[in-house]
Amino acid sequence: MKVLVTGGAGYIGSHVVRQLLLRGDDVLVLDNLVNGHREAVGVARLEVMDLSDNAGLKRLMKAFQPEAVIHFAAFIEVGESVRNPLKYYQNNTANGFSLLAACQEAGIRKFIFSSTAAVYGTPKAVPIPETASLAPINPYGFSKLFVEQALRDLAAASDFRYVALRYFNAAGADPSGEIGESHKPESHLIPLVLQAASGERKDISIFGTDYPTPDGTCVRDYVHVNDLADAHLKALDYLKDGGESRVFNCGYGHGYSVREVLDAVKRMTGKDFSVVEAPPRTGDPAELVADSRLLTEILKWKPQFDNLNAIIETVWNWELNRRY
């Protein structure tokens, strides 16, 4: 299939691009490289372009004529979205709308959207089903929810169909060690802990030790990026087979606490590092765990890396031989 991947030079996008290429899809990556890496796209074609470039988008759609679009391009820092909300509404929401308009004009009817567990805000219960109330607690979550709403409305008004994947905590790296997570600044726990293990970072902070969780630290559902990538391929096939528009949670349905992650990294790497206990961050829910039964039942998703050690091993492999 001919697939346009926005943000395909970023962390999750590059893992999806790699799997699409492996199965023989024709892929074009659109990325402005603001947070992405040219090396991450491998042999895929890369168009360095900003999503806000309407004329460029139009030209690209006409030249490439994709059958489907997978849309990753966005800003991803929750804290920054609180400090600078318009930056997020501009890039994640307004540019998302521009892309949808370009798709509509080009007659593209299959669309996969990177949504987030942040659309749920602080959940009333875990695991969180897709039907839970949507109540973001930061501009990042709202910036994504607005796109989800536009997708719903567009699908209701036309024969456009979409899958929105609400990722929980993406983690891990491709076992080849050729691509992995490289955010600057890095804010995700597992790469940060491994950077502490490798000596690149002097310590690691635990934000909050008094949460109502078994060991008092926050629990998150870490989903390996290759399993996440596989969910995108399955979503594409689902739309190709005529599947109706749907939203799916992407997670394993169980989580690990911050302390469990730290202990697992120390065990696996054999390295010790200092841990600083810091106050909780505002808006950090105690536990975020996906109810992902729909993904397994409807998309027949079969995760291969549902194991914290497997996730850590692939990140360690990446951190030790990092290419970008």
Ligand SMILES: NC(=O)c1ccc[n+]([C@@H]2O[C@H](COP(=O)([O-])OP(=O)(O)OC[C@H]3O[C@@H](n4cnc5c(N)ncnc54)[C@H](O)[C@@H]3O)[C@@H](O)[C@H]2O)c1
């Ligand atoms: N990483 C996670 O745990 C997580 C969790 C939930 C949702 N998501 C969503 O998944 C998507 C990908 O996340 P990621 O971790 O790979 O982020 P990333 O920053 O690594 O990748 C995003 C890519 O989009 C590109 N980009 C951003 N704005 C652009 C623009 N205006 N024009 C062209 N390119 C642009 C960046 O250069 C980057 O390569 C995002 O939409 C994010 O909101 C990520």
